[in-house]
Amino acid sequence: xIENRPILAVLTHLVLILGVVIVVFPVYLAFVASTHGGGDxxxxxxxxLPGPNLFANYEFxxxxxxxxxxxxxxWIMLLNSLIIALVIATGKIFISILSAxxxxxxxxxxxxxxxxxxFITLMLPVEVRIMPTFKVVADLGxxxxxxxxxxxxxxxxxxxxLFRQFxxxxxxxxxxxxxxxxAGPMKFFRDILLPLxxxxxxxxxxxxxxxxxxxxxxxxxVTTDSRYYTIVMGIKRLAxxxxxxxxxxxxxxxxxxxxxxxxLVVILMQRLFVKGLVETEK
Amino acid sequence: xxxxxxxxxxKVLPYLLLVPQLAxxxxxxxxxxxxxxxSSFEREDPFGFKTTFVWFENYRRLFxxxxxxxxxSKTAVFATSVTxxxxxxxxxxxxxxxxxxxxxxxYTTLLVWPYAVAPVVVGVLWWFMFxxxxxxxxxxxxxxxxxxxxxxDGVDAMLLVVMAASWKQISYxxxxxxxxxxxxxxxLIEAAAIDGAGPFKRFWTIVFPLLSPTTFFxxxxxxxxxxFDTFGIIDATTQGGPAQATNVLVYKVYSDGxxxxxxxxxxxxxxxxxxxxxxxxxxxxxxxxxxxxx
Numbered sequence: 087x088i089e090n091r092p093i094l095a096v097l098t099h100l101v102l103i104l105g106v107v108i109v110v111f112p113v114y115l116a117f118v119a120s121t122h123g124g125g126d127x128x129x130x131x132x133x134x135l136p137g138p139n140l141f142a143n144y145e146f147x148x149x150x151x152x153x154x155x156x157x158x159x160x161w162i163m164l165l166n167s168l169i170i171a172l173v174i175a176t177g178k179i180f181i182s183i184l185s186a187x188x189x190x191x192x193x194x195x196x197x198x199x200x201x202x203x204x205f206i207t208l209m210l211p212v213e214v215r216i217m218p219t220f221k222v223v224a225d226l227g228x229x230x231x232x233x234x235x236x237x238x239x240x241x242x243x244x245x246x247x248l249f250r251q252f253x254x255x256x257x258x259x260x261x262x263x264x265x266x267x268x269a270g271p272m273k274f275f276r277d278i279l280l281p282l283x284x285x286x287x288x289x290x291x292x293x294x295x296x297x298x299x300x301x302x303x304x305x306x307x308v309t310t311d312s313r314y315y316t317i318v319m320g321i322k323r324l325a326x327x328x329x330x331x332x333x334x335x336x337x338x339x340x341x342x343x344x345x346x347x348x349x350l351v352v353i354l355m356q357r358l359f360v361k362g363l364v365e366t367e368k
Numbered sequence: 369x370x371x372x373x374x375x376x377x378x379k380v381l382p383y384l385l386l387v388p389q390l391a392x393x394x395x396x397x398x399x400x401x402x403x404x405x406x407s408s409f410e411r412e413d414p415f416g417f418k419t420t421f422v423w424f425e426n427y428r429r430l431f432x433x434x435x436x437x438x439x440x441s442k443t444a445v446f447a448t449s450v451t452x453x454x455x456x457x458x459x460x461x462x463x464x465x466x467x468x469x470x471x472x473x474x475y476t477t478l479l480v481w482p483y484a485v486a487p488v489v490v491g492v493l494w495w496f497m498f499x500x501x502x503x504x505x506x507x508x509x510x511x512x513x514x515x516x517x518x519x520x521d522g523v524d525a526m527l528l529v530v531m532a533a534s535w536k537q538i539s540y541x542x543x544x545x546x547x548x549x550x551x552x553x554x555x556l557i558e559a560a561a562i563d564g565a566g567p568f569k570r571f572w573t574i575v576f577p578l579l580s581p582t583t584f585f586x587x588x589x590x591x592x593x594x595x596f597d598t599f600g601i602i603d604a605t606t607q608g609g610p611a612q613a614t615n616v617l618v619y620k621v622y623s624d625g626x627x628x629x630x631x632x633x634x635x636x637x638x639x640x641x642x643x644x645x646x647x648x649x650x651x652x653x654x655x656x657x658x659x660x661x662x
Contacts, residue, residue: 218400300486
């Protein structure tokens, strides 16, 4: 701060507090709703202070769930989400670190072509090519399977670019020294490049885990079997029935549980999260 | 393209390393995209027995369809409003955070987590808050004489999805603005302060112009976000309604293809969206390359 202006300082904090209130309030409402019983919503207005049913609601949703809505217990959906997010994050990092390694450390015919094919994936988000991608997955018999849920989302140009940028900054002397010592390409990759990329991998993992967790449209299309429902897509089905026969407290319990894991990841690994976000988007 | 000064001499290994990524890309990206282009030129008969090549008929029909033109303009309104709202709020918050010292980490933590909330969950949260029967927001608005009902009123529905979509994007923009503000040399601001420029004048004449690379980058990202990543928000709140009032392009591709089963039209819409993404990406990369040069 350059000069002392008390009024401006107060105003600054007011702006920030107002911002935090706007950001937190919708979630606070959902939390409050998830602590009440079903009858508390019949008065015509949502309660604004927490009620006594916190543990009862969460236990009920985790172990039984809304069977009338055709949804399995939430623990199954949470487990599916976890599996899918982990597979997508790991798979993306795995295939893109290999392809970045090939593009930076080797010279071979069609290198530019390979680079452009990867680059093009940036321009084809799943929302845009939805019908034909669905058809491909259906033809391969991958509907209602973890493979169908994850593999089509696994190619990532951004991860490849990030690793490419990083590999270009690795000093050439390292590789020359490794070769003088008789290390082959895979040994160099495993013993030198991978350890150097540790922070980048961790930061990218945080971002990609969130990416995998929040997927909605794709799971909605390729799963009809409730055993493969993810928590994020399951919520929509719960909410749809809640409109007919309000069970707000249970829907909001599910909402809280769907938000909690990725939000905790962001808060607990904030440094890695910020690094991953700022670097992947350059 | 840049490579290393020294490289490994292997001939086969690089191809093996590229196989996984190229296989996924070809099967799930390139092939479907080509299929979309192909079927956008075809028409299927109602029973699916026979497809005929119809040249640009699907596109011609699209641009003669008032629903599609309506969807185009709704998308423009939606994307512009989300971009302006999300960017201005987060710029204000980022400038505020850069002014506080001890509490900046705490505020940052409290502001960034919505990035991790799924769009459809954001939709459910706002749908709950603005629910015409029990929501808190319509109750308060009634006190001011405003009758809120996004199930009937198209303007209310548009306002709702704009607010929900902006709410989610604030955290992202905020982080990039904070990073941009940190890279502005403090000496410039101090020099202006010595010359007697107040905080507001300093912001508009020094900080804001120097922030323009970040602002431009976020502009592209936000338009992209509003156009393609808001499917979940729309699906959870309004589902394109009432009466097409919030039926943006991404939602229309889905509803025409999967609910309306009109494959030719849906493919033509996909192709148009691809062209939009390609244009946005091209603009973004041109700008990135320019920035690298100076």
